[in-house]
Structure formats: structure tokens, C-alpha cells
Amino acid sequence: SEFERVGGIKTIRVDVRLVAATNSDLKKEIAAGTFREDLYYRLNVVPIRLPPLRERAEDVPLLVPHFIEKFNARLKKSVKGVEPETERLLASHPWPGNIRELENVIERAVLFCDRERIAPEHLPPEVQNASALPRAQQASSSLEPTSVDGLKEQVKAAMSRLERELILKALEQTHANVTHAARLLKISRKGLQLKMKELGLREDRSD
Structure with missing residues (x-):
């Protein structure tokens, strides 16, 4: 040329x-x-169309082990794979964010996995939703009637417990390094510090 x-x-x-x-x-x-x-x-000399991940679900089981290996090395974990139900959920998710979204989901799952294989509860809610809806419907049928304000308080308390659990897990996995924990949680360091203060978590952490 x-x-x-x-x-x-x-x-x-x-x-x-x-x-x-x-x-x-x-x-x-x-x-x-x-x-x-x-x-x-x-x-436009030799056009190549690469279908989105939602159109090639058969690629998901091939990509998952690659990402597990990648994040095992980065996070010093030893996750060996995924449970069958987890594999089903991953294959049925539409993946609007394509491979980048799958990579982020596996990074999160490896971080919070406390066993040999990734279970459905290690996946984010948007990936779990196929099985979460029946559980939610079953749980809602057993709840006592409550006021709107009472329900809001229950939701707020549940969210606080979940946030606390995720932050503590991230700090554990990063050896109490607040900067690295914030990166894993995909929030700013300042945002994590504010959330820790709100939840009553001491920042006697190393950086």
C-alpha cells in the first residue's frame, strides 16, 4: 500500500x-x-460477522473454564469448575454485555466461591433470575401480611446484610487491602470507605 x-x-x-x-x-x-x-x-473487503454470545450459547461452557483459570491465578483461588445448575443458568442467560459480561460474572463467582465448584448463589441476581423467581414466589406466599413501611425496612435490612457480607468477603480475599477490595467490588475506594463506615466496619486495613 x-x-x-x-x-x-x-x-x-x-x-x-x-x-x-x-x-x-x-x-x-x-x-x-x-x-x-x-x-x-x-x-469492507473481507467482512466477518461475529455473532453475539447469546446466539452461540455453546461457546459459554468453553469460555467459563478459561476465565476460572484466569481468576484462580489472579485471586489465588483453586476453583475447579461449576455445578450443573450453574452451567444451566450461564447457558440460558442472554448476555447483553457479551463476553465482557461473562468474564465479570466469573470473576465475581470465583471471588465469592468457598468450595470446589461455583454454585448458583455465587452468580449475580440477573443470572440467577431463572431459578430465583419460583423461590421468591414460594417465599412470598409464606410471609405474613405487612405494611409498605414494614416491607421497606425488611428490604433495607436484607440489603445491609448482603452488602456487609460482600465487603467482608472481598476484604478477606484481598488480605484486607481496601483498594484491591474496592476494585473487586467495582466501586471506588472512597465509596467503599463510606459504605464500611455506614455499616460500622472498621478500616484497620492495609493498603
């Missing part, structure tokens, strides 16, 4: 191969006037 710099007079020869990726429909972008048609035809 040859080109000249803008304002230049010397022809420069290069031997490169350009790979471009997008998650937009470029033909629609061209029609809307937001993408240059000439650039599209320069790039």
Missing part, C-alpha cells in the same frame, strides 16, 4: 493489514449520514 501525508510530497510504502470492528449497522449509519460511504467500502 502507498500513501502520502497531508501536505507531503513523498510517497510512503507500507505493508500492513488493517482489522476494524464495530457493533453498529454501518449501512444504516451511512443512510443516516453518520458514517462515510467511501470509508465503508475501503474497509
Whole structure:
């Protein structure tokens, strides 16, 4: 390939191969006037469509062991795999965030896994929802009638217990390093410090 710099007079020869990726429909972008048609035809030599993860659920069981191995090494864990029900939930999730979302889910699961294999409870609620709804319906049928204010207090207390458990687990896994724990919980260090103060957790932690 040859080109000249803008304002230049010397022809420069290069031997490169350009790979471009997008998650937009470029033909629609061209029609809307937001993408240059000439650039599209320069790039569109050998188009390769990579389907989203939701269209290739058979890839999920292949990717999960890779991510488990990756985060075992990073978090110094020894998780060996996933339970059958966990595998079913992972395969049935639509993965709107594609592989990045799957990677984040497995990182979280490895962090909180306290056994050899990842169980459904180690997955975030949006992945568990296929089995969580029947449990919630069963639990709601056994609850005593309560006021709206009473229900709000129950939810608030449950959220506080969950937040406390997650923070303590993250601090345990990072050897009480607040900065690393905040990174695992995907919140800012300041946000974690404020939450710890709110929950009455002392910050006699190393960084």
C-alpha cells in the first residue's frame, strides 16, 4: 500500500493489514449520514460477522473454564469448575454485555466461591433470575401480611446484610487491602470507605 501525508510530497510504502470492528449497522449509519460511504467500502473487503454470545450459547461452557483459570491465578483461588445448575443458568442467560459480561460474572463467582465448584448463589441476581423467581414466589406466599413501611425496612435490612457480607468477603480475599477490595467490588475506594463506615466496619486495613 502507498500513501502520502497531508501536505507531503513523498510517497510512503507500507505493508500492513488493517482489522476494524464495530457493533453498529454501518449501512444504516451511512443512510443516516453518520458514517462515510467511501470509508465503508475501503474497509469492507473481507467482512466477518461475529455473532453475539447469546446466539452461540455453546461457546459459554468453553469460555467459563478459561476465565476460572484466569481468576484462580489472579485471586489465588483453586476453583475447579461449576455445578450443573450453574452451567444451566450461564447457558440460558442472554448476555447483553457479551463476553465482557461473562468474564465479570466469573470473576465475581470465583471471588465469592468457598468450595470446589461455583454454585448458583455465587452468580449475580440477573443470572440467577431463572431459578430465583419460583423461590421468591414460594417465599412470598409464606410471609405474613405487612405494611409498605414494614416491607421497606425488611428490604433495607436484607440489603445491609448482603452488602456487609460482600465487603467482608472481598476484604478477606484481598488480605484486607481496601483498594484491591474496592476494585473487586467495582466501586471506588472512597465509596467503599463510606459504605464500611455506614455499616460500622472498621478500616484497620492495609493498603
